[in-house]
Structures are given as C-alpha cells and as structure tokens.
Amino acid sequence: MTFHHLMLFLHLLGVTVWVGGMAFAWGCLRPAAMALPPAQRLALWAAVLRTFFALVWAAIGLILLSGISMLLEVGMAGAPKAWHLMALTGAVMIAVFVSIWFGPWRALRAAVAREDWAQGAIAMQRIRARVAFNLALGIATIALATLGLGW
Structure with a gap:
C-alpha cells in the first residue's frame, strides 16, 4: 500500500460519509419524519x-487532508483538470x-429548545x-x- 492509496481511501471515506449521509437524510429520513407531528x-x-x-466536520477534515x-503529490500543474473542478x-x-x-x-436548535415549532420549521426548510x-x-x-478523468 502506498501513501497515495491511503489518502485515496481517506478521501473516499469522507465523501461516502458526507454524501451518503445527505442521501439518507433526503431520501429516507425526510419522508419518514414527515408523518410525525411538528414537535x-x-x-x-x-x-x-x-x-x-x-x-460532516470529520469528513471535511479527511477530505481536505x-x-x-x-x-x-502531483503538483497543481500536473493534476488532471477534473481534480481542479472537484x-x-x-x-x-x-x-x-x-x-x-x-x-x-x-436557529433550529434554538427553536427546538424554546419549543417554537413555527421558527423551527422555517429553519428546517432552510437546512433542507x-x-x-x-x-x-x-x-x-x-x-x-x-x-x-476520461476527458
């Protein structure tokens, strides 16, 4: 195993946690949660x-590192165009x-602490x-x- 392979693994781990978590929240948790009362x-x-x-904070750290x-390792000039866009x-x-x-x-945390469901719903819409x-x-x-990478 090379250092590059280790970095690629950490990069993909961070991406999987972040993007996979968003996909789960959007596609699975969101529809199920809509059946619950606002509180x-x-x-x-x-x-x-x-x-x-x-x-996500940990994933960002892994992805950046x-x-x-x-x-x-390759230098900015040697990096594929796709890496720059990524x-x-x-x-x-x-x-x-x-x-x-x-x-x-x-705002969501504060609204939930105050039991202000209207403001919490607004914050949640912004997050969504x-x-x-x-x-x-x-x-x-x-x-x-x-x-x-195929370009």
Whole structure:
C-alpha cells in the first residue's frame, strides 16, 4: 500500500460519509419524519443533525487532508483538470455546509429548545434546501472525480 492509496481511501471515506449521509437524510429520513407531528419531527431532526453534522466536520477534515496531500503529490500543474473542478465544487460544498452550521442549524436548535415549532420549521426548510443543493453538488463532484478523468 502506498501513501497515495491511503489518502485515496481517506478521501473516499469522507465523501461516502458526507454524501451518503445527505442521501439518507433526503431520501429516507425526510419522508419518514414527515408523518410525525411538528414537535416530534423537529426534535428528531435536531438530534439526527447534531450527530450527522459532527460526522460532516470529520469528513471535511479527511477530505481536505487527503485531497491536499494528493494534489501536492502531483503538483497543481500536473493534476488532471477534473481534480481542479472537484476542488472547486468541494470548496462550494464546504461553504454551503458552513452556512448551514452558522445559520439555520443554530436557529433550529434554538427553536427546538424554546419549543417554537413555527421558527423551527422555517429553519428546517432552510437546512433542507441547502442540503438538497449540496447533495446534487456532491453527486456532480463524484461524477467529475470519476467520469471527468476520461476527458
């Protein structure tokens, strides 16, 4: 096993946790949670997102560490065009996540603590919209990282 293989594994692990978690939340948890009354639904989302967002921070760390390591290994000029695009879309994904963390995620936690279900629903809608965007961008990034190497 080479250092590159280890970095590739860590990179894919981080991507799998982040994008896979968003796919699960959007496609599985969201429809099931909609059957619950607002208080239970928002409390569930707050609990699930607390754990998931901690994993996302770890995934971002793995993705950045491994991605930068692999880029340094070949140099920016030697990196495939797809890697440059992947770095760009990954940076946008991180920015979107940070905007969730410092915006609607804080608002959701505060609303659930106050039992203000109307404000919690607004915060959750904002989180859902950004997660949907990031999920689409994550899938596009995976396509760039794999299919883009054939350009």
